Amino acid sequence: MTEVLEKETFSFQTEVGQLLEIVAGSLYSNREVFLRELVSNASDACDKLRYAALTDASLAPADGFAITLAADKKTLSISDNGIGMNHADLLDTLGTIAKSGTGAFIEALKADEKDAPGLIGQFGVGFYSAFMVASKVDVLTRKAGEDEAWLWSSDGKGSFTIEPATRDAAGTTVTLHLKKDAKEFADPARIRQIITTYSEHISFPVKLGDETLNAAQALWTKAPKDITEDQYTEFYKHTSHAFDTPWHTIHNKVEGSLNHTSLLFVPSVQPFDLFDPERKSHVKLYVNRVFISETTKDLIPAYLRFLRGVVDSQDLSLNVSREMLQTDPKLAKIKSQVTKKVLSELKKKATKAPEDYATFWGHFGAVLKEGLVEDAASRDRILEVCRFASTGPEALTSLSAYVERMKEGQDAIFYIAGEDAGKLTQSPHLEGFKAKGVEVLLLSDHVDEFWLQHIHEFEGKPFKSITRGAADLDAIEADADEADKDDDGAADLSKLIAAIKAELGEAVKDVRPSKRLTDSPVCLIADEGDIDVNLERLLRRHGQLQDGLPRVLELNPNHALISKLAERAKSDADDLLKDAAHLLLEQARIVEGETPADPAGFARRLGSIMSRAFGA
Numbered sequence: 001m002t003e004v005l006e007k008e009t010f011s012f013q014t015e016v017g018q019l020l021e022i023v024a025g026s027l028y029s030n031r032e033v034f035l036r037e038l039v040s041n042a043s044d045a046c047d048k049l050r051y052a053a054l055t056d057a058s059l060a061p062a063d064g065f066a067i068t069l070a071a072d073k074k075t076l077s078i079s080d081n082g083i084g085m086n087h088a089d090l091l092d093t094l095g096t097i098a099k100s101g102t103g104a105f106i107e108a109l110k111a112d113e114k115d116a117p118g119l120i121g122q123f124g125v126g127f128y129s130a131f132m133v134a135s136k137v138d139v140l141t142r143k144a145g146e147d148e149a150w151l152w153s154s155d156g157k158g159s160f161t162i163e164p165a166t167r168d169a170a171g172t173t174v175t176l177h178l179k180k181d182a183k184e185f186a187d188p189a190r191i192r193q194i195i196t197t198y199s200e201h202i203s204f205p206v207k208l209g210d211e212t213l214n215a216a217q218a219l220w221t222k223a224p225k226d227i228t229e230d231q232y233t234e235f236y237k238h239t240s241h242a243f244d245t246p247w248h249t250i251h252n253k254v255e256g257s258l259n260h261t262s263l264l265f266v267p268s269v270q271p272f273d274l275f276d277p278e279r280k281s282h283v284k285l286y287v288n289r290v291f292i293s294e295t296t297k298d299l300i301p302a303y304l305r306f307l308r309g310v311v312d313s314q315d316l317s318l319n320v321s322r323e324m325l326q327t328d329p330k331l332a333k334i335k336s337q338v339t340k341k342v343l344s345e346l347k348k349k350a351t352k353a354p355e356d357y358a359t360f361w362g363h364f365g366a367v368l369k370e371g372l373v374e375d376a377a378s379r380d381r382i383l384e385v386c387r388f389a390s391t392g393p394e395a396l397t398s399l400s401a402y403v404e405r406m407k408e409g410q411d412a413i414f415y416i417a418g419e420d421a422g423k424l425t426q427s428p429h430l431e432g433f434k435a436k437g438v439e440v441l442l443l444s445d446h447v448d449e450f451w452l453q454h455i456h457e458f459e460g461k462p463f464k465s466i467t468r469g470a471a472d473l474d475a476i477e478a479d480a481d482e483a484d485k486d487d488d489g490a491a492d493l494s495k496l497i498a499a500i501k502a503e504l505g506e507a508v509k510d511v512r513p514s515k516r517l518t519d520s521p522v523c524l525i526a527d528e529g530d531i532d533v534n535l536e537r538l539l540r541r542h543g544q545l546q547d548g549l550p551r552v553l554e555l556n557p558n559h560a561l562i563s564k565l566a567e568r569a570k571s572d573a574d575d576l577l578k579d580a581a582h583l584l585l586e587q588a589r590i591v592e593g594e595t596p597a598d599p600a601g602f603a604r605r606l607g608s609i610m611s612r613a614f615g616a
Ligand SMILES: Nc1ncnc2c1ncn2[C@@H]1O[C@H](COP(=O)(O)OP(=O)(O)OP(=O)(O)O)[C@@H](O)[C@H]1O
Pocket: 037, 041, 042, 045, 080, 082, 083, 084, 085, 093, 094, 123, 124, 125, 126, 127, 128, 172, 240, 241
């Protein structure tokens, strides 16, 4: 490393500057949480050094790990003998935010300052929360295994400095120069109260002078009956840097050939990075209470990445590298057992508290469904906890409830896929199904198209898109009050179909009478065997498909307009009929939310037909 002898000044990354303005300027009712954040960071630093010391025992502090608080009238300091930071670490971490979604997060903060603590928690700006109570923050730190120490210092107003310093041993001391209105945080009684509220479960001793403020026992090693709801919540907040109360807590001990304990939380809000392409897991892996790593996909499958918490096993080897541990078949076994447990807990919730489960589903359903594609072994268990919007009586239905409600003669699970559940309910394709009282699932998550490529049936009933292939509803018995509807009004469409086909040529794959329409004159469907309408739309948007495939145009033989056109088609096709053919096709596209293929032609033909109608 190049030698730095003098004090250097650096600007905060723009986003950090904006964030600090918001953090420092807002008055939170619970700004005391800054202490939890700093103690959590200190605890993480001890965890990291304990891991590093597995391969180099000389790194471990002689007297064991501890977090020490010290206060005088105007300052509060938090010291740890953990991993510490060098010059590069300081620049990388305390001055930048290397997180995706930072811009969006800051916008959200600006828009709703009232909710700032909640948002800050989800985003995890832990260290920066120090500026809620401090007008100046000093960080004196020395990285384990290195000789140089550094003093980082900032008033949180745009810039920070780093200068060489001295520190006897590795670790970090964060000193807060308390704001005038924050002097309470130098009061030992207040500090004690905050630590017992928020940091009791930290597995390292937290000391104030000679007094140890916590029991320093890893929470997950206690029996569930000895843990209060509040303790679970505080542990969740500490371990995942979150501010919400978990939606569900799963504390589970497995004993047998492979022993492990998991303490997992399902958040009650969507974490910021949920849809980040990295799809990182946030469950921490411990081996016999020694922290190993945080983001391994080998412990928790990516489709459960909303989970927070820890998994600890004494049966994994501490003497191997993180990389080797990750390919350990024992870890794979733990992963599969933990996955099973989580899915069975979700099943319980889904059955016992469906409304509560609907909230969970709203937040994480789209993520969980990724498992249908990725985890063939758990597929059935995942399907059991999946819920879907539908045209049926329940706001969200399970597949088995759908199957139970299937009509006499119905042999498939019908669905329609699109981007917006609200718009789907308006789709003309649903008309015939509604008229017969046949329930249709409304699938509006992108992932739906993908799992449907892998899963073709449930309980022996095939999934069938109502926008693809024939819709033969004849075999399905109608509801009593619909039964007397007859087909008397149905027009003979053969001539009209021939005329439209001749006019539209390659723009359509085929033109057919429809069994799925009752109110609308036309709709477009994908031919059996072609890519379904919505999937094609998605592929086109992502540049994986250039042009759309020609679709099948269906005509409603019971619709007045179509009968009139059929009548007219009995003589030779005239210009009006030709215009009508194009307009019908464009109309079907528009109803699906597409733009007309030929907007100029569309406007001209519409104009010409309106002129005729108004006698212009
Ligand atoms: N006491 C400390 N010892 C060593 N490194 C620290 C310490 N405090 C902070 N850091 C470093 O600074 C980084 C930023 O800390 P900060 O609290 O802002 O976020 P975080 O803890 O990484 O993440 P989050 O709170 O979002 O989960 C940490 O990841 C760590 O690398």
